[in-house]
Amino acid sequence: MNEPEDPGGTPKRSKILRKRGVKECGPEAGGGEDVxxxxxxxxYLRLYPEHCTNTDFKVFVESQDQQIKLGNKSPVYLNHIFTSDVKGVVALHRVNANKIAVVFKQYNTANNFITNTDFLTKHNLKAHIPAAQIxxxxxxxxxxxxxxxxxxxxxxxxxxxxxxxxxxxxxxxxxxxxxxxxxxxxxxxxxxxxxxxxxxxxxxxxYVPPLQQCFRCFKFNHPAKICNGKQRCSICAGEHNFRDCDKKENLCCVNCSGPHLAISKSCPIKMKKILEKKGNITYASVANTITTSDFPSLPTQSSSIVKTLPSTSQNVHKLNKNVKIVNNVNKTVPEPNLNQTQLKTQIVNNKNILMAMVQTLVELGNKTDNEPVTSLFIKDLLLKNLSH
Ligand SMILES: [Zn+2]
Ligand SMILES: [Zn+2]
Ligand SMILES: [Zn+2]
Known part of the structure; x- marks a missing residue:
């Protein structure tokens, strides 16, 4: 494969090239993986296209020197350098300790800021347009x-x-x-x-990117590089690095206190975060195209599921309410002939149902009493979470 030309330091690409460099120099480098x-x-250099529909034009700026935290600099200093030396800036925001966002009102002033490197060189800064913008x-x-x-x-x-x-x-x-x-x-x-x-x-x-977990505090959706939390142990949840752990037998998850490593995929909190991430994106992408008529009433087998619930007075009340709703819908909407796959798709595309299922999983995972987990128990819990 021919080497593509240098795209001019797009951050994503330079990261990949660094990785590749390491791999090729290593003793395990295998041939034929270039494909x-x-x-x-x-x-390719990431610049705002002429006809892009953004209402403002953000550029992320950070120092070339990793020790200098631009996001923690005084607003007085930042205001000063960005108003006296740069054209067209309308706002400055802190993104994280390392990074600030410089906002332009016009695409071409944002692009000029990146391509005309005098200012960046003078202050030892680097700048890029966040990928999500364009x-x-x-x-x-x-x-x-x-x-x-x-x-x-x-x-x-x-x-x-x-x-x-x-x-x-x-x-x-x-x-x-x-x-x-x-x-x-x-x-x-x-x-x-x-x-x-x-x-x-x-x-x-x-595309749903993998869930990001911080390797310092073990919370989610930020990297250790910009973590404001305390160092935690992924084994016992104490405030030390896992390498220094002296309680390796007492597994305790930082996030849910369960008996597993903080990075474990069996953690109910982690499971919930992963499903939320998938759910949000799936929901957002289908929400605009699906109307309520795409969610017809459930076929008859649903009422038989509901009927098997334990008949405490509370459940009977809930059950009656649900049956009433189903019956009402049945009067006005003719029941479609759905197959199982369509039915499953419709259920998981409904955000409320999906979230109730996740909540139920989390509660089951965190359950500490000795009450047996029967299918009746699970159904009751699911119904409770659905009614929230
Ligand atoms: Zn963290
Ligand atoms: Zn520990
Ligand atoms: Zn956990």
Whole structure:
């Protein structure tokens, strides 16, 4: 594969190149894995396109020196340098300890700030446009693994410009194996429904990035680099590094106090965060296209499930309420002939149902009393969470 030209220091790419450098110098470097290196549009530098629909134009700025925390600098100092030396700035925000956002009202002043490096060099700063402002990544599935990223980049066409192609891979022993899923980044805030490979059309799905867990405090959605929390132990939840842990037998999760490592995928809090992340994106992407008529009443087997609930007076009350609702709907909407798969899809596409299921899982995971977990118990709990 030919090396794409230097795109001018796009942060994402330079990170990947660094990783690649390490890999190639290492003793385990294997041949033939170049096809999996993400392919970027040659010469790509992330700039705001002329016709982009943003209402403001953000640029992230940080120091070249990792020790200098630009986000913690005095607002007086930041106001001073950004009003006297830069044109078109309308606002400054702190993003995190290292980073600030400089907001421009026009796309070209934002772009000029990045391409005209005098100011950045003078203050030893680096700047980039956050990817989420102008790019959107989706995935396509069932892409034969013998097609390289570069070939895909060359052959794929879409209503939005494609700026990178990256096949997902997994490690098998010492070698990297390509998977049939490929992520495509578009120069657009929205995804196209499909992209074309010659005549063949691939459906484009939303990409859900993996849940980020901090390796300092073990909370979620921020990296250790910018963590404001205390160092915690992933084994016993104490305030020390796991390497210094002297309670390795007493597993205690920082997030839920359960008997597992803080990074464990069996943690109910982590499970909930992962599902929330997936749920939010799935919900957001379908919410605009689904109307209430897409959620017809449940077929008759649902009432038989409800009927098996224990008949405490509270449940009977709830049950009656639910049956009443179902009956009312049945009067006005003819019952469609749904198959099981359609029914399941409709259930998981409903955010309230999904969240009630997650809540139920979390409560079951955290259950400490000795009451047996029967299917009746689970149904009762689920019904309780659905009525919230
Ligand atoms: Zn943290
Ligand atoms: Zn510990
Ligand atoms: Zn946990």
């Amino acid at each position: 999996f290196i993400p392919f970027f549009k040659p010469g 790019e959107k990544t989706g995935i396509i599935r069932y892409v034969p693994t013998n097609i390289s990223n570069k070939e895909l980049y060359t052959k794929l066409s879409s209503i939005y410009e494609i700026i990178s192609v990256r096949r997902f891979t997994k490690k098998v022993g010492q070698s990297t194996v390509g998977l049939e899923t490929v992520s495509i980044t578009f120069l657009s805030n929205v995804l196209p429904d499909n992209i074309q490979y010659d005549l063949f059309s691939f459906r484009v799905f939303e």
